[in-house]
Amino acid sequence: MAFIPSNNLTVPITGSGEQKTSYTPALVLLGVLYFMMGFITCLNDTLVPFFKKGFTLTYAESSLVQFYFFLTYGIMSIPAGRIVEKTGYKKGMVLGFSIAAGGALLFLPASIFHEYGLFLAALFTIAIGIVLLQVAANPYVTILGPADTASSRLALIQGAGSIGTTVAPLFGAGFILSHLHESHASSGALKIPYLGIALLLLIIAAVVASLKLPVIHRPVGTAQTLHKSAPALPKRSVFSFRNLKWGIPAIFAYVGAEVAVGTFLTNYIADTLQISEKIANRYVAFYWGGMLVGRLLGAVILRRLRTAAVLTGCALAAIACIAISITTAGPLAVWAMVAVGVCNAIMFAAIFSLAVDGLGDYTMRASGWLSTAIVGGAIIPFIQGVIKDHFTWQPAFLMPVACYAYILFYAINGYKTRQK
Numbered sequence: 273m274a275f276i277p278s279n280n281l282t283v284p285i286t287g288s289g290e291q292k293t294s295y296t297p298a299l300v301l302l303g304v305l306y307f308m309m310g311f312i313t314c315l316n317d318t319l320v321p322f323f324k325k326g327f328t329l330t331y332a333e334s335s336l337v338q339f340y341f342f343l344t345y346g347i348m349s350i351p352a353g354r355i356v357e358k359t360g361y362k363k364g365m366v367l368g369f370s371i372a373a374g375g376a377l378l379f380l381p382a383s384i385f386h387e388y389g390l391f392l393a394a395l396f397t398i399a400i401g402i403v404l405l406q407v408a409a410n411p412y413v414t415i416l417g418p419a420d421t422a423s424s425r426l427a428l429i430q431g432a433g434s435i436g437t438t439v440a441p442l443f444g445a446g447f448i449l450s451h452l453h454e455s456h457a458s459s460g461a462l463k464i465p466y467l468g469i470a471l472l473l474l475i476i477a478a479v480v481a482s483l484k485l486p487v488i489h490r491p492v493g494t495a496q497t498l499h500k501s502a503p504a505l506p507k508r509s510v511f512s513f514r515n516l517k518w519g520i521p522a523i524f525a526y527v528g529a530e531v532a533v534g535t536f537l538t539n540y541i542a543d544t545l546q547i548s549e550k551i552a553n554r555y556v557a558f559y560w561g562g563m564l565v566g567r568l569l570g571a572v573i574l575r576r577l578r579t580a581a582v583l584t585g586c587a588l589a590a591i592a593c594i595a596i597s598i599t600t601a602g603p604l605a606v607w608a609m610v611a612v613g614v615c616n617a618i619m620f621a622a623i624f625s626l627a628v629d630g631l632g633d634y635t636m637r638a639s640g641w642l643s644t645a646i647v648g649g650a651i652i653p654f655i656q657g658v659i660k661d662h663f664t665w666q667p668a669f670l671m672p673v674a675c676y677a678y679i680l681f682y683a684i685n686g687y688k689t690r691q692k
Contacts, residue, residue, distance in 0.1 A: 566617020
């Protein structure tokens, strides 16, 4: 999934021991954090077909799983930043893990009462914790190296999240969708998995609270010093930066397309190959696994090629894959859609890096707006679900095609830093 950092600054840190040693617990923590965020977020793709059948929902109604989860980014990103400013990054991470654990625990009463609304409330609560985690923890990604390799570093660290997204569909197929036949009368299959997730999150919160992590300092003028491309004259509005103004919708489109494809992939494959949802859900692991491979390769490629050029190629490839899928049938259609995951791999890191290029002291504020744009993961899948309820899969998947078309525009022209 898309994980957005709070800034793009390389800033001084303090900690015990040598600087290289002080990075170790932070790197391990980031790996665990990204894995859990990826795992929990991607498990929603399993919940969509489970709830659709269990509560006899339309595609639009079942997409509310993603709607309420990603709606949190639009509501909580800015407040979460203010919370972290007051509590600090470490306490912010502990709070984020704790809130996410509380949301997972809410799956117990939701399962007992078998109420879809309670599950949506639980997912909304989990998402609040995830947003806090991102705002609190992600600055560590960008301080562990120079700013000019930020997109490469982001792609690499997101590989840990991709491991979580790859494991989640397999976990969901084995422990949740294997009980799909009884979902119309009971949600009991969700109790043990989410109680386990809650326990694990609480353990991680306790570990984070006990760790000594590097302290981030951001002295006045740091951004101006480190970002040579920072503007010399003050701007009245962060939107005076053209690359950011067009970059916010690009993040909206990217997250929306990525989530939309993943959300309905199980049902799309089940209908295309005429197989059960349990078997179809295993293909989703290849979708997210493709992002893992792509991010690892992307971390190398982005060091050697222009970010905009790589983003252009990925957007074109995504459009081509979906076009092949919706105009063919059988295994070719399925694997073409699965291949979109590889195309998605570096898009977030590339868009974000291009969007904040040259913003200097405005980077933090810009990051808040880019975080809010992740709400695209709520809007785009819902629209696609409405289209599917009235038409077929072919026109429904034109929705993510439109999103990738906008990303293509951004990669060719929208990222250019002409200012008003």
